[in-house]
Amino acid sequence: MKKLFGGPGTVSGLILRIGQCLFASASIGTMASSSYFSSFTAFCYLIASMGLQVLWSLGLACLDVYALRLKRRLHNPILVSLFAVGDWVTATLSLAAACSSAGVLELYIRDFELCKAHPELGCDGFQISTGLAFITWSLVAISSLVMIRMLGSI
Amino acid sequence: MKKLFGGPGTVSGLILRIGQCLFASASIGTMASSSYFSSFTAFCYLIASMGLQVLWSLGLACLDVYALRLKRRLHNPILVSLFAVGDWVTATLSLAAACSSAGVLELYIRDFELCKAHPELGCDGFQISTGLAFITWSLVAISSLVMIRMLGSI
Numbered sequence: 001m002k003k004l005f006g007g008p009g010t011v012s013g014l015i016l017r018i019g020q021c022l023f024a025s026a027s028i029g030t031m032a033s034s035s036y037f038s039s040f041t042a043f044c045y046l047i048a049s050m051g052l053q054v055l056w057s058l059g060l061a062c063l064d065v066y067a068l069r070l071k072r073r074l075h076n077p078i079l080v081s082l083f084a085v086g087d088w089v090t091a092t093l094s095l096a097a098a099c100s101s102a103g104v105l106e107l108y109i110r111d112f113e114l115c116k117a118h119p120e121l122g123c124d125g126f127q128i129s130t131g132l133a134f135i136t137w138s139l140v141a142i143s144s145l146v147m148i149r150m151l152g153s154i
Numbered sequence: 155m156k157k158l159f160g161g162p163g164t165v166s167g168l169i170l171r172i173g174q175c176l177f178a179s180a181s182i183g184t185m186a187s188s189s190y191f192s193s194f195t196a197f198c199y200l201i202a203s204m205g206l207q208v209l210w211s212l213g214l215a216c217l218d219v220y221a222l223r224l225k226r227r228l229h230n231p232i233l234v235s236l237f238a239v240g241d242w243v244t245a246t247l248s249l250a251a252a253c254s255s256a257g258v259l260e261l262y263i264r265d266f267e268l269c270k271a272h273p274e275l276g277c278d279g280f281q282i283s284t285g286l287a288f289i290t291w292s293l294v295a296i297s298s299l300v301m302i303r304m305l306g307s308i
Binding site: 039041088092100106111145148149151 | 195196242254255256257258260265295305
């Protein structure tokens, strides 16, 4: 199995995982600190999805640290299959959450201009949180593509 | 390069492409026949994204028919790379469109119950169209995963 940039047990893979954790946590923090977020199912789903992403990425970051410290290779086909499926599922859920929030925001900001009429809604916080969720998704998408590519070379 | 279910130039691949075209066209038709869809950016984006999907899948379906009729193999690495990138991009756009529409629908149906209060909006049409977009995405996701897996085995 080829050793790829962002693969499991590599420094680049660990950096990707840490980035995913940080951006997902920042997205949760910004959304949770915004008022009225609980009135919108899409925003609650964003928090749930980013929470799952933090747990998954943190787990794999710990595994990367273990592999790097003990100089172990995590290129076992069963492990890579598990990482590939997990990354693909979490990437899909993250994109779905970010896009559903973006759809709602588009409606509020552009279509009906409700954010301008009701500044107390705190749309800026929702926007920042959604942007951070998109960054998280792009990092998970990289990991996911690397894993599927590694799986193909088994 | 391994011959996989749903790969280019196979009967299963052709069936997948025809399915993608049909469901994407049905999604466009249902959305375009609903009143008021043009007031929502998310629904307009759904039509644009499904339109792109129809064009892409139709092009690849024609290529599959050509390969099957002339018994040619479409396993050239450059071609497969092009298919993999195109499928991944269109799958991501389809999921993004379906999820942003679902986010808006969730807001209208559940959060603020506007569909019940305003039946003239025709939320049923929006729901059916979004459902069809999700089916289209699942079919494109299968093609995309097959292509990335084939790419990994080059």
